[in-house]
Amino acid sequence: MHELSITQSIMSIALEQASAAKANRITKINVTIGELTGIVDECVQFYFDELSKGTLAAEAKLTFDRPPTRLQCRNCSRIFSPNDLCWTCPDCQSQKVEIISGRECYVSSIEVD
């Protein structure tokens, strides 16, 4: 259900930018949503189709960039992608890790006419 509020935020950011640019319509909204956010593209699309009706974004295409989870070992600095249930550094076997990618959640750009 959190996709509803996420979609409302995406819409208001896009509409605000479009009206500031005095655009006639929004053709594309590019969002970046990391794997760890748990946000489902199809759900956002579903809400977007409803919420955008009658707005400048009514015909806009939503594109999703989904950065995968990347971790950095806090012991040896190695950067790696974790397996599902194994967040251990493949080099030094340390479990002390920093999430360096996968939590992104922003509107990167919009395209307007």
Add this chain to the structure above:
Amino acid sequence: MKIPVLRNILSANDAIARRNRERLEEHGILAINIMSSPGAGKTSLILQTINHFKSKARVAVIEGDVASQIDADKVSQQGAPVVQINTDGGCHLEANMTASALDNLPLEQMDLLLIENVGNLICPAGFALGEDKKVTLLSTPEGDDKPYKYPTIFVESDVVLVNKIDLLPYLDFNLEAFKKAVTGLNDKVKILQVSCKTGEGLEAWFSWVEREIGKKKKRHR
């Protein structure tokens, strides 16, 4: 024409959360956002905490639930001011809901605000409410692998309470593996083992809360 935006999708929520924090700050109130799965023991922890602080601090509660008044009624029976937020299907509390709850609480007569989030280990972690501290409860029947399945909530937490430790003899929960996973993700986290049913370990939790109330008051003066 392409317009670069680079704006955090949650920035509107974050802005309201900052205002909530300022409001709480003005009154020197410590606010704790309590998160967990459904049934992990958030309400039991809150009831124990109200009971402990009865004569020491003025406690108020915001109850977040998808539906019903059940938890708010329990808190109210303990004599603490409480506001129930029903999210009507929403899976987490947001800053604007918290803002309207604050309008209905006696802020000038409070030292501690406990915010019980909707039972869920995923999205509550992403939505700031204006709290000073985030606390996650994980009950032993849920299993020790949860930090790997829901890392964000453990990365965000200031304190992790392992609840229902009285059940440990009957379960396969590996406490050491759990602690290692949590501290691996978050080296500043405090992990406490408690049973909200028997009261075991709660003294350490109460002392932490008391210290934090003290720090907040000191900053306020």
